Amino acid sequence: MPTRPPLRQLGLSTGKKARLHRILFRHGLGNGTAIFLPYDQGLEHGPRDFFVNPAAGDPAYITKLAVKGGFNGIALQIGLAEKFYWDYAGEVPLILKLNGKTEIPSDAEALSPVHASVADAVRLGADAVGYTMYVGTPAQEQDFAQYHQVREDAHHYGLPLIVWAYPRGSAIDSKGGKDSFYAVDYAARTASELGADIVKVNFPRPELHTAVRQEYARDFSTQEAIDAVVRSANRTYVLVSGGEKSGDEAMLEKARHAMEAGAVGLIFGRNIWQRSYDDSLAFVDRLKEVLAKYPAL
Known part of the structure; x- marks a missing residue:
């Protein structure tokens, strides 16, 4: 079974190491694994994501859920962080998302513009910042340039800098699609080589291999794919x-595969809050049962 490298081997600065230690060992299970609650879907997808559970459209509801569920962190855009996080500041780590875009334009040349700063994150008491990087679009030169400034700051x-590494664009669509093993693997490597401390990826689908590079064109198991990522x-x-959002057993199976591969944890949003409050907490408990089996060495 692959193992996660300990914090001391990550080459982190003192501040980054201290904050990551706080996130991983003073919140959640406290065993070096993590489960984060992302809540940037209102910008990225529009209010439609809240139709199935209208209560989830209230940021106060989600922030309370993050605290009561014992999450390692909640990811918020700056407007919600300024207006709603203060109720629970210090009780659950804040990951401030520094960029984002609406779903209205095509993803063909996707770029997620920066709208907040690392200084904003410090002011708000955040323990980490998040940046969405679209890997594979023609806009990558501009994307990498604004990311460079975020990384330096x-x-x-x-x-700590958490990169949402998302393959996008027509070139990706013609090579297996955004969730193909090829695309997810490439995105993870790109984020690593560009200095991310943590990379957030979608679960790879190895069966999507139409027109991918030949190395990815054979049959891989689900575990082989996530191991490679x-x-x-x-x-x-x-x-x-x-x-x-999909079935609970499918999500739990993804969680087991990810942790078996050596991932540090999970970032589940709609799969948690697109259900009732009590059901959300019950499902979080099931996810934590998986994470509890993979403590840091």
Whole structure:
């Protein structure tokens, strides 16, 4: 079974190491694994994501859920962080998302513009910052340039940098699609090589291999695919996303595969809050049962 490298081997600055230690060992299970609650879907997808559970449209409801569920962190855009996080500041770590876009334009040349700063994150008491990087679009030159500034600022202030590494664009669509093993593996490696401390990826689907590079064109098992993605990230910790809401057993199986591969944890949003409050907490408890089996060495 692959193992996660300990914090002391990640080459982190003092500030980043201290904050990651707080996130991983003073919150959640406290065993070096993590489960984060992302709540940036209102910008990324629009209010439609809240139709199935209208209560989830209230950021106060989600922040309370993050605290009561014992999450290692909650990811918020700046407007919600400024208006709602203060109720529970210090009780659950804040990951401030620094960029984001609406789903209205095509993803063909996707770029997620920066709208907040690392200094904002420090002001709000965040323990980490998040950046969405679209790997494979023609806009990558502009994407990498604004990411460079974010990375430098995160290093200056000592905040861990979590990269949402998302393959996008027509070139990706023609090579297996955004969730193919090829695309997810490439995105994880890109985030690692560009200095992410943690990379967030969707679970790879190895069966999507139409027109991918020949190395990815054969049959891989689900476990082989996620093993390779975590290996490609090397000393960058990996968070695996739940994606769109699906069945509980399928999500738990993804969680087991991810942790077996050496991921540091999970980042599940809609799969948690697109259900009632009590059901959300019950499902979080089931996810924690998986994480409890993979403590840091």
